Amino acid sequence: MVKKDELAKGASWEEMEHENDDMQPHLSAMNLQSSVRSCMEEYKRDGKQAAIDRAFNELDIKKNGQLDRSEINAFMTQAAELIGLKVAPTVIDDAVDALMDDVGASLTKYISKDHFDDIFQRHPDLLKCFDDEASVRLQKREISTRKMSTVERQDNEQENREVWVHAHAKWKxxxxxxxxxxxxxxxxxxxxxxxxxxxxxxxxxxxxxxxxxxxxxxxxxxxxxxxxxxxxxxxxxxxxxxxxxxxxxxxxxxxxxxxxxxxxxxxxxxxxxxxxxxxxxxxxxxxxxxxxxxxxxxxxxxxxxxxxxxxxxxxxxxxxxxxxxxxxxxxxxxxxxxxxxxxxxxxxxxxxxxxxxxxxxxxxxxxxxxxxxxxxxxxxxxxxxxxxxxxxxRETPLSKCKVMDIAIKEGNVVGLKLARPKSWEKHIRAGMYGFIQVPKVSCLEWHPFTLTSAPCEDFIEFHFARAGDWTGAVHDLLEDLAPKQDEEGKEIPKVDNSSSLVVKVEGPIGASSQGFSDYEIVVLVGAGIGVTPMISVLKQLLLTPGKMKRTFLYWTVRDRASFEWFTCLMDDIFDSDQKHVMQVRHFLTSVKDDDRDIGAVLLHHATRAKHRKTNFDLILGQYNHHQVEVG
The missing domain is CATH 1.20.120 (Four Helix Bundle (Hemerythrin (Met), subunit A))
Incomplete structure (x- = not known):
């Protein structure tokens, strides 16, 4: 990821609302939902084009046959609030620019009726925002009934076959x-x-x-x-x-x-x-x-x-x-x-x-x-x-490791880099974990953490989040010892640095994630800081793929800042994966994926259009090779 200027985090929604005061009475959350419902009814009664026309008229508050920046900005702002996407107003501005650029309206500064129609013609999947869930379920039921009446015997045989395959897979x-x-x-x-x-x-x-x-x-x-x-x-x-x-x-x-x-x-x-x-x-x-x-x-x-x-x-x-x-x-x-x-x-x-x-x-x-x-x-x-x-x-001095680096990351996450013990060299594998003791916090407590470093690296690295008394105390201790930076980004020298910290480590210890080398297709799933064993595996696969032919990583987080934990690795995957055998997908679960709201649909469409052209992720506010998905 290539860092750009940080988004204005201090900006509030009031700035945007003040700019569009004349739009707010008309574009409340209730109005947007009622507009979508009426478009659904129009879609079921008169078809696709009528629903699109009705949606355009609802969004055209000024009734001048075009959507200018203020109108688009207003309904996107309301849509962001509806789906729980908390971003600065500048993000909405960028989304408006991306949408207008996508339809070729960057010069006219407004979206005409033809531009609006063009969005749905080029992307027919967006039309599902006019479908209501009840009709979708009814259509599926009618299709299923029709199939049973025509090919009932074949379907029953297929179902029996699937049950047998499932039972065989469970047994295997x-x-x-x-x-x-x-x-x-x-x-x-x-x-x-x-x-x-x-x-x-x-x-x-x-x-x-x-x-x-x-x-x-x-x-x-x-x-x-x-x-x-x-x-x-x-x-x-x-x-x-x-x-x-x-x-x-x-x-x-x-x-x-x-x-x-x-x-x-x-x-x-x-x-x-x-x-x-x-x-x-x-x-x-x-x-x-x-x-x-x-x-x-x-x-x-x-x-x-x-x-x-x-x-x-x-x-x-x-x-x-x-x-x-x-x-x-x-x-x-x-x-x-x-x-x-x-x-x-x-x-x-x-x-x-x-x-x-x-x-x-x-x-x-x-x-x-x-x-x-x-x-x-x-x-x-x-x-x-x-x-x-x-x-x-592990209670002897032989288990002590030299602290090489301490990194305090977004989301109360600590990155701890230690010199690798000589006893680890022959046995360390990607996906393993180790036990850590910090005597300054507790001489009795040992806690397991997965390695995020690869076996080929000459150090061992752990990442863990503040999740309890012990991790909270360690976080506070490491935060005091971590290098600080001034306003210009230069490191401030410290008298008491990480060399004064004693850390004991036991390991490496085998885990289920280290069996990836036995498979041609590797699927890695991580939630939040639980992605750490997958990071070690990805590093290893980048260097020595072995028999691996395809790798899929699915990573879900609640906070956007969490995606910055392993930015360098994600960039390495993008740059090194020339054969495109690794697929990385990021999911932000704190935002709802509402494909029934036209404002949310157009907002997501704008973010995708922006990323396709420039690799700039509006949700993260920075350049990112892998776009963040919501829901």
């Missing part, structure tokens, strides 16, 4: 998850059955505990399996390495967070089964014959007391009893906060670490080897190490 996209879910359920059934049968056939155990021991040991084996599996989805670095291999075609890496939640629910179910079964075991143990107890445990429990409460206390005082109580307490505190994860994330985050304590306690749960040699530690020690090692590493 989710079959990996279904297959692995089936394997997971099967593994739990096998684990429970294996251990349950083993203890059902162990007579000395059933003599003391009855069938309760079957449920307790079966659920214990499932807990070992699930406590092993629940750690794997949060071993981000390990999964990142696996995602870079061919295994990504056989395992649903994009569903690991959901699997973490499902396994957590399974653990809760098996814990309830295990604890309930052990309560039954304790009850029977307290009343069992001492000879049967000695036959099962030998001298592992020492002297067996005779009292019921003493026997309960004996079991609770064992390592299995103590660690079991610790694990249950950790779950009682941590699990309720998972229900309030979105509303009270910090509370959820800190209490969730109690489950790490639970897993560590599980390693020592069977240390007494009362019924069999303990094995829990062998189930969880590898996943636990894969999770804890990166967590400890």
């Amino acid at each position: 996209s989710g079959k990996l998850a279904l297959v692995w879910t089936f394997l997971y359920i099967t593994a739990n059934i096998v684990a429970f059955t294996y251990k349950g049968i083993k203890y059902a056939n162990r007579d000395e155990a059933t003599e003391v505990f009855g069938n309760c021991i079957v449920v307790a040991r079966g659920s214990a084996q499932c807990l070992n399996l699930n406590c092993c599996l629940i750690l794997l989805p949060i071993c981000r670095h390990f999964l990142t390495r696996l995602r870079a291999t061919k295994l990504r075609f056989f395992f649903p890496f994009d569903a690991v967070l959901e699997s973490h939640i499902y396994i957590g629910v399974a653990i809760l179910i098996f814990v309830v089964m295990h604890v309930s079964a052990h309560m039954c075991d304790f009850y029977r143990f307290a009343r069992a014959d001492e000879a049967d107890i000695l036959a099962l445990f030998g001298d592992k429990l020492g002297d067996i007391p005779d009292g019921i409460s003493e026997r309960w206390g004996l079991l609770l005082a064992t390592p299995a009893g103590i660690t079991g109580i610790i694990m249950v307490l950790c779950m009682l505190v941590a699990y309720p906060f998972t229900l309030w994860r979105h509303k009270h994330f910090n509370s959820f985050w800190f209490t969730h670490h109690l489950l790490i304590v639970m897993v560590i306690a599980l390693c020592f749960h069977g240390i007494g080897s009362l019924l069999e040699p303990f094995q829990s530690v062998y189930w969880v020690m590898v996943p636990l190490a894969l999770y804890l090692i990166p967590r400890f590493y």
Whole structure:
């Protein structure tokens, strides 16, 4: 994008209204809407030309057979207000110039009836502003009924075919998850059955505990399996390495967070089964014959007391009893906060670490080897190490990165450029993300942000918006450290610059957006600051397209200033994409796309005409290779 003079943001609507005071009583929003309704009725009754004539007469307030600048300016101003397009009056002036230039009326300074007709003749799609929604729906229904009466059988076959194709597509996209879910359920059934049968056939155990021991040991084996599996989805670095291999075609890496939640629910179910079964075991143990107890445990429990409460206390005082109580307490505190994860994330985050304590306690749960040699530690020690090692590493000075640049952008967005750590060089891919900690703001909080830099660049870059307490505090801190400019645009030197800022980074971590290299057609969709992973992918595709043949980027924002975040990249796409394989479309959602209002239709037509000829986007107020669409 080539910057032009900024639009006069301080200008108000009163300036325009004062210029056209004689037009305002006639061109209120209510008058425009009633005019459009009457044109719709004219269109349905007498046809296209009559509707165009009626619209021209309604807009011709002076009744002199022509639309001069003041009349066009007035109805475009009212149309902009109707659709929610808040721009300076100079934008409306430019739109009037573009419309008059489009019809060849730049010299006469007015639009005649012939000019007005010419707009709709050259652009018949604009005639839909005379259609009402009810008639459009009726026409579609009549066409559909007519087709059913003539080719009903063929349409039904096509519909059945489409249903089958849709079902096949759903299966194809989710079959990996279904297959692995089936394997997971099967593994739990096998684990429970294996251990349950083993203890059902162990007579000395059933003599003391009855069938309760079957449920307790079966659920214990499932807990070992699930406590092993629940750690794997949060071993981000390990999964990142696996995602870079061919295994990504056989395992649903994009569903690991959901699997973490499902396994957590399974653990809760098996814990309830295990604890309930052990309560039954304790009850029977307290009343069992001492000879049967000695036959099962030998001298592992020492002297067996005779009292019921003493026997309960004996079991609770064992390592299995103590660690079991610790694990249950950790779950009682941590699990309720998972229900309030979105509303009270910090509370959820800190209490969730109690489950790490639970897993560590599980390693020592069977240390007494009362019924069999303990094995829990062998189930969880590898996943636990894969999770804890990166967590400890990021707290060391090795995770610090040098701040290279700070950019404060429109819309409360911060651009943070850091020196790339050497450990990232072999593993970084476009579409990845990293965790950031700013010790001056908080020594405990790490927040994930997607990389907007490409792997070929010798730095890493993040963009994030002010969206909460932490991002707000970081924004304020970086704003104080960011370079300032004087009125002439020259940078003002600062004593305290970005080199005094300590930023820690963990990564790079794989994400679903990095799988773009496996496809010939890439569709990227981003909303607001959520476009950041797409920016990294676009940068990479510009340099190394690979097997990509076409790329589509759809970016929606609410604020016009947001389009300035990545202006240089958009210009690079336009300049470098000689084969036109990349299509970029921008959407401004704060403005309504009202194709039933003739003023709004002509206003949009004028902005498109201006952009076609000069690449100047009236909505943005600057030159832009990709025109902004509304709605």
